[in-house]
Amino acid sequence: MAGKRVRVLVIDDSALIRKLMTEILGADPGIEVVGTASDPFIARDRIKQLDPDVLTLDVEMPRMDGLTFLGNLMRLRPMPVVMVSTLTMAGAQVTLDALALGAVDFVAKPQLDVARGLGDYAAALVAKVKQAAHARVSVRRPTAVAPGEYSGPVGYRTTDRLLAIGASAGGTEAIREVLARMPADAPATVIAQHIPAAFSGAFAERLNKHSRMTVLEAREDQPLLVGHAYVAPGGRHLRVVRSGARWHAQLCDDDPVRGHRPSVDVLFDSVARHAGGNASAALLTGMGDDGARGLLGLRKAGAHTIAQDKATSVVWGMPGAAVALGAAADVLPLDEIADRLLASASAPRPSAAKAPAPAAVIASDRSPRD
Structure with a gap:
């Protein structure tokens, strides 16, 4: 174009x-x-x-x-x-x-x-x-969710791991697919999707129907629990804060960041500050570059970081910007991201990196649309 x-x-x-x-x-x-x-x-x-x-x-x-x-x-x-x-x-x-x-x-x-x-x-x-005009368009097919079929690692009954996900254009379905692949006892998960205030509650309800986890719209000072995922309310920033042995949700009405509230960068920055190497994060399809700098901060703090690959992204703006910054340890097709998040959550925590290494790009046989 x-x-x-x-x-x-x-x-x-x-x-x-x-x-x-x-x-x-x-x-x-x-x-x-x-x-x-x-x-x-x-x-x-x-x-x-x-x-x-x-x-x-x-x-x-x-x-x-x-x-x-x-x-x-x-x-x-x-x-x-x-x-x-x-x-x-x-x-x-x-x-x-x-x-x-x-x-x-x-x-x-x-x-x-x-x-x-x-x-x-x-x-x-x-x-x-x-x-x-530059988006990769394909017919969406629902990811099946059947109790007992999950074959990946299980046993995350702990409060010392946290997952974070950010997305924009194409992200409602991408997030649904990632959560559909999670077990019921997956680590607490926080989500920032660019979405209006009138839509975020319905979005959380829809995710809940397609996930073994319990998916909620985040509330102020809500404890972040194992087996639960928390969606940032439209029009409000979501941050993670540490309170004793637990993480809690914090909501605020600060100015939009790069035009967005909720902002993925705001969420990721808070996760880097309060969870650091105990976190794993994925930046999915979306327009612009929100979340790219936040993902880099997470990687420097010792978190495992993932960007969705170009071939499976509807819009490779946000994950592409993260890859260009060296913010992603892995660049993966959408259907591999949940397993990688879970695997990294069960691995020993690395030390914070002084300088990020090149991303490990996993080849996909699906051709991107330029």
């Missing part, structure tokens, strides 16, 4: 939203809105005629809902899709369903009142559409 404008098809039943999104996207010199569609049947024909690079897709539309259309699209002609969602509980459930079907990312419905933040919305929409 280097040097080429991203060709976008806007699909929404609202004429006002189609007009607004066309103006926002068309104002960027790197984007060309090649057409619009008011329902999936019109969209189907325009995809064939216009061959866009990216779709923006609403959910509630006449004649066929957006999820049905997305499922058909990802089965017959997989391509990058950015969902346009409402910031409601119902909107959260539908958006998470869309991400499970293969959508790259999502944005909230635009506020039509400029005074309420249209500028911020426009910047997010443009950035996500541009990044989606």
